[in-house]
Structure formats: C-alpha cells, structure tokens
Amino acid sequence: MTDIELVKGNESIAMGAIEAGCRFYFGYPITPQNDIPEYMSRHLPKCGGVFIQAESEIASINMLMGAGATGARAMTSSSSPGISLKQEGISYMCGSQIPGVIVNMSRSGPGLGGISPSQGDYFQATRGGGHGDYRTIVLAPSSVQENYDLTMHAFDLADKYRNPVIILGDALLGNIKEPLRRHKYIPKTFEKNWILTGAQGRSPRRLKSLYLSEGELTEHNWMLHRNYQEMTKEILYETQWMDDAKLVVVAFGSVARIIKTSVSMAREQGMAVGLFRPITLYPFPYKQLLDISETIHHFMAVELNTGQMVEDVKLSVGHRKNRVDFYGRPPGSIPSPDELFEEIQKVYCLP
Amino acid sequence: MYFDCIISGFGGQGVMLAGNILAYAGMCENKNVTYMPVYGVEMRGGTANCTVVISDKEIGSPIIQKPICSIVMNRPSLEKFGPRVKQNGILIVNASLIPKEDVNFPNVECIMVPARELAMEIGNEKLLNMIILGATVQKTKVVSMDSLIGSLPSALDPRYHHLIDINVEALQQGAAFIDQH
Amino acid sequence: MEAVFKRPESLTDIPTHFCPGCHHGIIHRLVAECIDEFGIREKIIGVASVGCSVFLYDYFLIDVLEAPHGRAPAVATGVKRANPNAFVFTYQGDGDLAAIGTSEIIHAANRGEKLTVIFVNNTVFGMTGGQMAPTTLPDQETTTTPYGRDVETAGFPIRMAEIMERLDGTKFVARTAVNTPKNIIKSKKILRRAFEVQLNNEGFAFVEFLSSCPTNWKMNAQKANQRIQDVMIPYFPLNIFKGALN
Structure with missing residues (x-):
C-alpha cells in the first residue's frame, strides 16, 4: 500500500x-x-x-x-x-x-x-x-x-x-x-x-x-x-508564505494550484504575497480569514468564474480597513501562472 | 531541479504516451511530477498535447505557458508551441514532418530529429514518439536513460508488454542520434 | 367471543386521512395482510412516494423511506442492492409512477430489480386536488381538463401494466381492482404472488390497482365503484399479463 x-x-x-x-x-x-x-x-x-x-x-x-x-x-x-x-x-x-x-x-x-x-x-x-x-x-x-x-x-x-x-x-x-x-x-x-x-x-x-x-x-x-x-x-485550509505577507491571494482547487506558481514568482520578485487556500468551501473558513485580517489588510480572490467565492471572502474580511480585490474569468480557457502573476502585480501596490 | 515540457502533435502520434513515460521516469527518480493531457474533440487525427512538470520541490501549476522544453511532432504544433518556448530553452522538432527552414526561434536551441526515418530503421514508424522522447531525455538529461527505460513496464498497458524491447531500442536510437549530432 | 376479523398486525391503530370511499385503505390492508401472512414485517423496507400514499409510514409498522416524486423505483433499487435480504416495495400513485417517474419505473423494471411495485391508478392527481394524470381517461373532466381530456392535445391514457409486460426484466405483471368483494379476493391472490416473486428472489413484480377517488371524481363511493366497473376496466383490462398465480 x-x-x-x-x-x-x-x-x-x-x-x-x-x-x-x-x-x-x-x-x-x-x-x-x-x-x-x-x-x-x-x-x-x-x-x-x-x-x-x-x-x-x-x-x-x-x-x-x-x-x-x-x-x-x-x-x-x-x-x-x-x-x-x-x-x-x-x-x-x-x-x-x-x-x-x-x-x-x-x-x-x-x-x-x-x-x-x-x-x-x-x-x-x-x-x-x-x-x-x-x-x-x-x-x-x-x-x-x-x-x-x-x-x-x-x-x-x-x-x-x-x-x-x-x-x-x-x-x-x-x-x-x-x-x-x-x-x-x-x-x-x-x-x-x-x-x-x-x-x-x-x-x-x-x-x-x-x-x-x-x-x-x-x-x-x-x-x-x-x-x-x-x-x-471541520474547516480545512492551507496557507503559504503568510508570515510577512502584505497581500493574501485566496484561491481553491485547480486555480490554487496554478496560482501557487504565480505567488512563488511574486516572491522571487521580492513581493510580499501569501496564499490562502480553503479546502472546505462549506463550511468556509470565515473566521480564519478574519483572524488573518488583524495583521494583513489586502486580499485578492482568484477564481475560474466571474466572481463567486469572492463573496465569501468579502463576508469574512470585507469591512474595516481591508481591501478585497478580485480576478476571475469565465471558463473556457485556463489562466497560466504567468497571466495570474501579472494580475497579482496589478493589485499588489493598490492602497 | 525543475523541468517542464509541452509535448504536442497529431492524435495517434503517441504524444500522451510519451508524456506519461516521461512523468513515470521522473517519479521513479523520486521527483514530484505532474502530467496534464489536453485532447482535441477527436479521438484520432486531431491535435493533442500534454504538459509534464518534474521537480525536486512541490509542483504548483500543472499548466505551463512558457515551457523550458517543447517537443513538436507536426506543423500546427510548431506554430502553436514553438514561439512559447522560454529564452534559452530547447525545442525538439520532428524533422520528418517539419523542414528546418521553417524552424527559426531566436535564443532557443532547436534540435531537428528525423523521427520517422529513425523509427523505420528499427522497423516500425509508430515508434517515432519513442525516438523523439529518447532524444529529448538525452539532450536535457532531465531523467536518466535507465529511469526512462525502467518506467516502460509501468507506463505501458500490459497488452503492449511484448513491445517493450523494441520501445527500448527506439529510445536508445533517439539518444544515439543526439550523441552523434 | 372468538375474533374472526381484526386489524393486521402490520397496520397502526390510527385513523387514516383517506377520503370516504377511497381505495387506498383497502389496498393498504391487503398489503398489510400479505406482510403478516408471510411473516416479514421485520425485514421490510418500504419506499413511500409523493401523493396521497406518502403517509405510508404513519399507517404501517415497518421501516419506511420517503422518496422524491416519481423516484421510488430508483430509491428502492439502492435500498435493495445495499440490503438484498430485505423485502423492498414501493407504493406509488399514477402521477408519481406514470408521469414524472416513467424513467425510473421502466429502468428499474428493465434491470429486473428484485422489487415489488404497488401501483395505484385512480386516473387523477389526488393529493394536489384532482388534476389530469397520465391515466386520465379520454373526455374525463379534471381541474386541468375542465372541458374533458382532449386526446388530440393532452395525449392518451397510459396503460402501465401493458408497458411493464413488454419489458424483459419483469417477472410478474398484473392489473387488478378492489371495487367489489370478488375483485378484492382476487387482488389478494395477485398481491401475494407479487410478494412471493421477490421473496423467492425471482425478480421484479408489478401490480396495478385500479382505485377510486370519489372526492376528485365528484361522486359518492358507490358511484365511484361503479365507474371503475363501467369506465375504467374497459380501458384498463384486469389481467395477469405476465407470470401466473401458483
């Protein structure tokens, strides 16, 4: 076995x-x-x-x-x-x-x-x-x-x-x-x-x-x-590169896999980006994201749709001083790690 | 160590099998690997490609925009994937179907492999995918030839195990071509 | 004094919600008698459907699972395959089995699932208030065929037993009625056989009961029984279409 x-x-x-x-x-x-x-x-x-x-x-x-x-x-x-x-x-x-x-x-x-x-x-x-x-x-x-x-x-x-x-x-x-x-x-x-x-x-x-x-x-x-x-x-999730992160990318499933490469590309460029991957989508890790927002105020939901999980991210952290950005695209083509890296770059410096 | 490769061609040229064997060989060397197939709608004769990633570290994306290495087995594949090869990357071309003058990518090392002719020398032109895979591995050293050959029994359906020897021969023929050129 | 007639042990001692003159009560009783006579109450898993018969679980002292509308044969398939030693039956009305559930009944029958299906045909949707069912007779007035069922636009009554007969997967197929004492006695024999077919692991058994619905037919119980005799039976002939009484 x-x-x-x-x-x-x-x-x-x-x-x-x-x-x-x-x-x-x-x-x-x-x-x-x-x-x-x-x-x-x-x-x-x-x-x-x-x-x-x-x-x-x-x-x-x-x-x-x-x-x-x-x-x-x-x-x-x-x-x-x-x-x-x-x-x-x-x-x-x-x-x-x-x-x-x-x-x-x-x-x-x-x-x-x-x-x-x-x-x-x-x-x-x-x-x-x-x-x-x-x-x-x-x-x-x-x-x-x-x-x-x-x-x-x-x-x-x-x-x-x-x-x-x-x-x-x-x-x-x-x-x-x-x-x-x-x-x-x-x-x-x-x-x-x-x-x-x-x-x-x-x-x-x-x-x-x-x-x-x-x-x-x-x-x-x-x-x-x-x-x-x-x-x-029963909430399950995975985090990576969170310690000093200024931007937290939230993604699940296949997109989480692709964007893992994009986030590591960002890290190589010296950008302080972390990755939060919900494994249970219901129950969603609302509290865990909220806890993170005590120290990190910028979030980016990335999905292979035009905006669904981002609503749960906003329910978790979409208040106070936090900023929630979103990148998604309709299905039909799969984003490459390079493309998602560019999207991360676009929002990274936003206030 | 990190390596990625897109293998592409007509359905029926053995694109998927070549990718499978490469991924198996990587796994046999205790590497992390992913193999991602993309099929056309047709079962035979359509376009097919697959992406193989081999790495010491955890693999993020199984989808690669700009591969380190690309194997193109026909002209549509050359047109689609040739320009995507990373700077200083390697493009392995099936020279039996693609003339050299059409292959011109700056800062990419292009290797022309007359795969069909080499396969015919062994007596079975269907082995062109093995020729080209042997050449690729010999060129990139991404895995050892021993691992590549050793993975055949796992990667091939038991129905084809009687063909292992001739497949080994084809892999070696492809490798020998690299050594000679 | 000696008791010569009593409630079957498989039935609960509560009044049913069925309307006066409705045949569900009689069919329930026949089912309960068969359960008692075969001594299988403790190995039964019943599958209730959507319609007047959904309250099966209130009237029978057996394990019951409630299926979505029309899906009872699929639910029962899962139950029986996971629990082959259980005796599994579905009890479905004509809206449930012959309209929304045609796919499930045909394929469960065609697979030859070891199930006993009790199909109650009263030519209307009873519980929802007397709308047209697939079995509604030509020119019959219902709340959704106020001018009578026009077969040109609303199609023809479906004869389910005949369809079941044609499927190679079925072992026993019969249509019966409970509008007269004689028919009730015959129905009991047929139902017993439909139980045996499963108990002997022979295969799929299907019994169609012609049943009355005095409320939605807007007639009293006697006239409803007469309607079965005069109108329904000529269209839906009583017969053992496949298999035989032993």
Whole structure:
C-alpha cells in the first residue's frame, strides 16, 4: 500500500472511495469524469460491491439515497449539468439526513457549456444547490493525492453529520496524473441508530422530509441548522508564505494550484504575497480569514468564474480597513501562472 | 531541479504516451511530477498535447505557458508551441514532418530529429514518439536513460508488454542520434 | 367471543386521512395482510412516494423511506442492492409512477430489480386536488381538463401494466381492482404472488390497482365503484399479463 503510483485524478477519487469502504456506486456517463464510473465498474465487483449505470443522474442520486438509508457507504459522481439534475435528490437527502458522497468534476457552463476546467459551480455547491434551506459539506482538493485523501475523509464526514458531502473538482483535477501514495483507511465508528434495516425487535424507523404538523418542520430545520453549525469544526485550509505577507491571494482547487506558481514568482520578485487556500468551501473558513485580517489588510480572490467565492471572502474580511480585490474569468480557457502573476502585480501596490 | 515540457502533435502520434513515460521516469527518480493531457474533440487525427512538470520541490501549476522544453511532432504544433518556448530553452522538432527552414526561434536551441526515418530503421514508424522522447531525455538529461527505460513496464498497458524491447531500442536510437549530432 | 376479523398486525391503530370511499385503505390492508401472512414485517423496507400514499409510514409498522416524486423505483433499487435480504416495495400513485417517474419505473423494471411495485391508478392527481394524470381517461373532466381530456392535445391514457409486460426484466405483471368483494379476493391472490416473486428472489413484480377517488371524481363511493366497473376496466383490462398465480 505504500508504493507510489502515477495515477489520474479521477481514478484517485475512485480509489479513495473503495479504500474508505464505499461498496455502492451509481452514475451516468458525462465528460470529464468518466474514469470514475469506469474504474468503479472494474473494481467494485471484485470487492463484493455493486456498480449500477443508472438511466439518469436523477436515478443515480436516488439510488445513492436508497443505499445511504440502509447505512451503506455509497457514491455518485457527475459533472455540472448532471449535478444540477441531482439537486432534487441532494435536497431530499439533506432533509431526511441521509449520508452520501457526491463528486462534481465540474465543467464549464451555463447549459451544456464545455468540458474545460471551471469553478462556476461554487455557488451551487456551497449554497445548498437545490430547494430549501440546507447545506452540504464541500471539499475542494487540489492534487491527485488530495483527491484520494479527501474522498476518504468525505465518507467519514458524511457519516458523522448524516449529510451529503460534495467533492468539487474540475477537468484539470480529474485529468492530471500525479504520484499517489495509497494508504490504509482507518475505520471509524459512527452511531447508526437511524438506518433502515427492517424493524426487527425495535420500533419502525422513518426517513422522511415531509413535516406537516404545527411547528414540526420549524423544529426539524432548526435541528438541521445546529448540525450545519457543528460542521464548522471541520474547516480545512492551507496557507503559504503568510508570515510577512502584505497581500493574501485566496484561491481553491485547480486555480490554487496554478496560482501557487504565480505567488512563488511574486516572491522571487521580492513581493510580499501569501496564499490562502480553503479546502472546505462549506463550511468556509470565515473566521480564519478574519483572524488573518488583524495583521494583513489586502486580499485578492482568484477564481475560474466571474466572481463567486469572492463573496465569501468579502463576508469574512470585507469591512474595516481591508481591501478585497478580485480576478476571475469565465471558463473556457485556463489562466497560466504567468497571466495570474501579472494580475497579482496589478493589485499588489493598490492602497 | 525543475523541468517542464509541452509535448504536442497529431492524435495517434503517441504524444500522451510519451508524456506519461516521461512523468513515470521522473517519479521513479523520486521527483514530484505532474502530467496534464489536453485532447482535441477527436479521438484520432486531431491535435493533442500534454504538459509534464518534474521537480525536486512541490509542483504548483500543472499548466505551463512558457515551457523550458517543447517537443513538436507536426506543423500546427510548431506554430502553436514553438514561439512559447522560454529564452534559452530547447525545442525538439520532428524533422520528418517539419523542414528546418521553417524552424527559426531566436535564443532557443532547436534540435531537428528525423523521427520517422529513425523509427523505420528499427522497423516500425509508430515508434517515432519513442525516438523523439529518447532524444529529448538525452539532450536535457532531465531523467536518466535507465529511469526512462525502467518506467516502460509501468507506463505501458500490459497488452503492449511484448513491445517493450523494441520501445527500448527506439529510445536508445533517439539518444544515439543526439550523441552523434 | 372468538375474533374472526381484526386489524393486521402490520397496520397502526390510527385513523387514516383517506377520503370516504377511497381505495387506498383497502389496498393498504391487503398489503398489510400479505406482510403478516408471510411473516416479514421485520425485514421490510418500504419506499413511500409523493401523493396521497406518502403517509405510508404513519399507517404501517415497518421501516419506511420517503422518496422524491416519481423516484421510488430508483430509491428502492439502492435500498435493495445495499440490503438484498430485505423485502423492498414501493407504493406509488399514477402521477408519481406514470408521469414524472416513467424513467425510473421502466429502468428499474428493465434491470429486473428484485422489487415489488404497488401501483395505484385512480386516473387523477389526488393529493394536489384532482388534476389530469397520465391515466386520465379520454373526455374525463379534471381541474386541468375542465372541458374533458382532449386526446388530440393532452395525449392518451397510459396503460402501465401493458408497458411493464413488454419489458424483459419483469417477472410478474398484473392489473387488478378492489371495487367489489370478488375483485378484492382476487387482488389478494395477485398481491401475494407479487410478494412471493421477490421473496423467492425471482425478480421484479408489478401490480396495478385500479382505485377510486370519489372526492376528485365528484361522486359518492358507490358511484365511484361503479365507474371503475363501467369506465375504467374497459380501458384498463384486469389481467395477469405476465407470470401466473401458483
């Protein structure tokens, strides 16, 4: 298990899932994530698991709900338009508190868009995405190793909070190959006194989201809300070059990878630039950024969209003496490290 | 140590495989590596390119605007990626498809490799990607030839393992071409 | 005194919300009797759908999962695949199964999932107030076909059992009714067989019940039963389309 392998990003997610005990996969083909269902179809039968190529993304998410309701570890994966179709099911899973892992190797939209890398689904992922006042945990890996590690982590978080967890990547993170060190999943125990197994020697259980009696739905939603608040314990982020930074670049996922090079170019030029990379996009590291703003007052959000995460950055630090700049571009072409370096240069000297 | 390279050509010329093998070889030398493929819409005959980064340190961007080294296997690739090579960088050109007079980039060392002809000498023109990869590694010394050859069993699908020997021969043929010129 | 008739043990002792003359109560009872007779209450996971039957979990003493509208066969697929020893059934109305859920029912059936699907066809959307369903009969007035269903613009009633019969994945397909004591007795036999098909791991079983909706049909219970006999059965013939009673 400690051998190092050169692995494609999409496959590293599938490998992490199987290692974490995922034995049920439901999906529907869509580029650029097809390596995931293909890998699962090859490997799940070998470990006693079930792979179903469903008739639609809608059916896939509902199969995930069914398997999750029985306590099984299950996953579905898709890409942006398919994730839109899954939103109904994700909303029901949140309402009924059914765990599951949903991978979005997003493509560029709106509509059919294109298959190039994109971060256009940030709002959809972090704001619930479907109807109703709910949230899903969102993990944003930025390397093949992290794809693997965070997928394993996603299953634990899903079970811990009885909530769907979304892994948000894109074509870049799905298609790159990088060295991967697989490691053993360490099983954790979660209380599963809610799963449906047949009412043997106990009272029947119901997993549902319809609450019509007076006050019942309000109470249910407050309970869900408290659960979301608990999730702030799970915030993950990475910082680099922060000690003497005058400007903090905030970026996630594939863009964080590209801009890491741009920030190191800035450092070589003697510019005091740091990098803050949220790994959990929900819960977002609001407080951690706020703490940083005690000493650093200039922030720059960089995204492969026309401005989504920047709103969360502004919610964290967009007040007092702080300045929040933004660079983004619509999906369709990937910015190079040189281009992003130029954008950093443009804002670096602003007051 | 830091090295990056964009390999480009027609789909079917073995661009992706060459990039894969190079990345594997880097990994075998305990380096950090990334391999980033970019496909055209077509499965065969379209354009294809991939970027390989090999480094001692953590790798930031897997996408490179101005590579240290570029391998161009056809004319559209030359036009697209030739001008992007860094100052004092290296451009490896498939001379079987691109005449020397068309290759003129100041402050870039251009190596013309008659890949198809060299491959024919071994008896299989499909090995032109291995010829050019062998030449690139011999020229840049980014990895050792031993690592390159040693990575073939991992990088090649088991279906093609019976072709390992001839692939080794092609890599060595490419390297020998550099030594002789 | 000896009790000769009692509530099935799988049913809770609470009054249902169903309208007077609605057949859901009868079909619920038949399902509960089958559960009791096969002694499988403790190994059942039911999948409720959206419509009048959503409150399944209030009336049955079994584990129940509530599916989104039309998705019950996909949800049940996940349940059954992850829990092959459980007995899994869906209970769906005609809006749920034959409109929004056509994709899910056809593909679950086509995969031959080991499920028992109970399909209740009353030719209207009941819970939402009597709108046109895919099964609404030609010229039938509903709140969204106030001039009667015009098949030229609103299409034809869908015969789901016949569609199910044509799929290679199904093992047992029947249509039945509970509008007369005789039909109820026949329905019980059919439903028992649909349970057995799953219990014996034979495959996918589908039972369509013609059901009344006196409230939305705007008629009393007796007339509603008569409508099933005179209007529905001629369009939706009662039959065992595939498989046989043992």
